[in-house]
Amino acid sequence: MNLGSVDIISREIIKPSSPTPHTHKTFKLSFLDQLVPPFYVPVIFFYAAADVLITAASTTQISQNLSKSLSDALSLFYPFAGKLGPKNLAVDCNDAGAEFVQAHVRACMDDVIQDPKIDQLLKYLPMDPNMVINSGDAPPPLLAVQINFFNCGGMAVGVCSSHQISDADSLVAFIRTWAELCRRPQGQKGNFTHPQPIFDLARHFPSREISGFGFSQSVYVKKEKLVTKRFIFDTDKLLALRRAATSPSGSVVKDPTRVELVSAFIWKNIIGSGKSQLSAAWHVVNLRPRITSVKMENVFGNCILKRFVFSDDVGPEFHELVGKLRNGLSEVNEEYIWKAGKCDDYLNSVCHSFDLTVNGKMDTCG
Structure with missing residues (x-):
């Protein structure tokens, strides 16, 4: 219409x-x-x-x-x-x-x-x-x-x-x-x-010379036609996801957030329909509340990092993916953040993840 x-x-x-x-x-x-x-x-x-x-x-x-x-x-x-x-x-x-x-x-x-x-x-x-x-x-x-x-x-x-x-x-x-x-x-x-x-x-976080890592902002520019869809998870659906995440005996996350539940649900469905055994879910993490040594609450700019969480299981349980997301995002503490800004490991990891995705070796959602 x-x-x-x-x-x-x-x-x-x-x-x-x-x-x-x-x-x-x-x-x-x-x-x-x-x-x-x-x-x-x-x-x-x-x-x-x-x-x-x-x-x-x-x-x-x-x-x-x-x-x-x-x-x-x-x-x-x-x-x-x-x-x-x-x-x-x-x-x-x-x-x-x-x-x-x-x-x-x-x-x-x-x-x-x-x-x-x-x-x-x-x-x-x-x-x-x-x-x-x-x-x-x-x-x-x-x-x-x-x-x-x-x-x-x-x-x-x-x-x-x-x-x-x-x-x-x-x-x-x-x-x-x-x-x-x-x-x-x-x-x-x-x-x-x-x-x-x-x-x-x-x-x-001073700017760095990153071209040598093979990273360019052009990696985000897609030539394919993109399709955008909107999905609504109402209260009943979220409660059903919460039960699925917390009921199994092996569940380690007993208080999953709505973001964790929906992210894990999308991730599991991508694994089920994807072509690769390796998969990843990523979230953009706001660093402001995670840094306490300096005042960052009102800093202007992109005070964020991408955090990739991986799975090489072709049939993971839903609660396992919720646990992977919780553990992966909890690792983004202040020590992790400062290291990401100064050392090469984080940038190498991001470049490797993009390379796997672009070349069809990893299914990614984020």
Whole structure:
């Protein structure tokens, strides 16, 4: 079902409300930033109409409030307003700005969110999330926003941020700041209800020369046509998975999380339908709460690592895979993290895992 066309009303560039200080003009990327896909991190927020009698004047006022507060937020998260530098190892914080798009959707919001289709949702984003972002003569913006107004008065805010400079945690921190600035009365100053970002990830994890390991961000770029599907695990299904994971006598995880249960379920089905005996499941691990020796809670950037967990069993029990996931992720402690950033073992392991997957010698889910 086609859920209405999206008409672009305007496109503009929003610059930071105050210039980035000269001392902050170069934002160095970290070793962890070097390991992520060169794509966008997309997110869409849907807001029901507070008043069904939405007028052109009110949508104009909403757009003005959002663009003004976006400008203020960019002055605090200044790398988002910059451009990728040579070799994608730094951001030139030149206040080039973020793209701000306004659009009208010829549909009602309830029809869209009742049974969302991935290909339809892409229309509410300002960029193709799978676009490869590289430095060059005309690099795309590191942050783009699309404000979508529906016929019913509802609104969707689509945001795309470059994964090369920020993870989901950093994007959420930016959006929280933007939202708080948007709610404030005009001209009001004051402290924020949540801490502001720290831009020193590269000091703890300096960038490295990684080409000799055979790793390139191009490994994430697929030529095949990708298919995206959405699966819903309701309460009953999750309870059934929990029973399957905890009931066997050999079960070692008696309190599996929902993520562990669903991940192990997908992994087991891939093993059953895959072509290789060797398989792996991987998770992206947020390192911020796992590092205690230095303050990392509010650090900006990709403070994440991929953790691969392997199985060479062609018929593993479900509870065994849950146990493998629990054990594998629990090993990502502070000692593991610092070693991964400084030694070659972690990078060699990641490169080897990608090589096995690309060459059809290992089935992978993550």
